[in-house]
Amino acid sequence: MHETTPASAPAPTSAPAAGSHSADGVLTWATTLAVALTPVAFFFGGLAQTAAEVHPRTVAVVTACWWASWTATPLLAVVFRLSRRTPTLARAGRWAGWIATLPPTLTILLSLGL
Secondary structure (H helix, E strand, O other): OOOOOOOOOOOOOOOOOHHHHHHHHHHHHHHHHHHHHHHHHHHHHHHHHHHOOOOHHHHHHHHHHHHHHHHHHHHHHHHHHHHOOOHHHHHHHHHHHHHHOHHHHHHHHHHHOO
């Protein structure tokens, strides 16, 4: 008689996919750059108020992004950094990291266009 042995299942791995390390590295740099650009966005957003009579709609958008750049960007960067420790929150943390880059970037770009 020939004995059959049950095939052992491979051990589950907890390592993330190979592409997520590079994406997290890029996102870390982008979030760090966004936080570093927050004072620049604060300065440009403050100067944008001088063009309120000429471009009122653009200044309204710049003002909203200006507020978000110095309030939401640091908070979203902290959420990104803290959520990397918990695998269940990693996806939400990546979204927070990408969203953190938008307000300072938009504030600076729209202010330069005024």
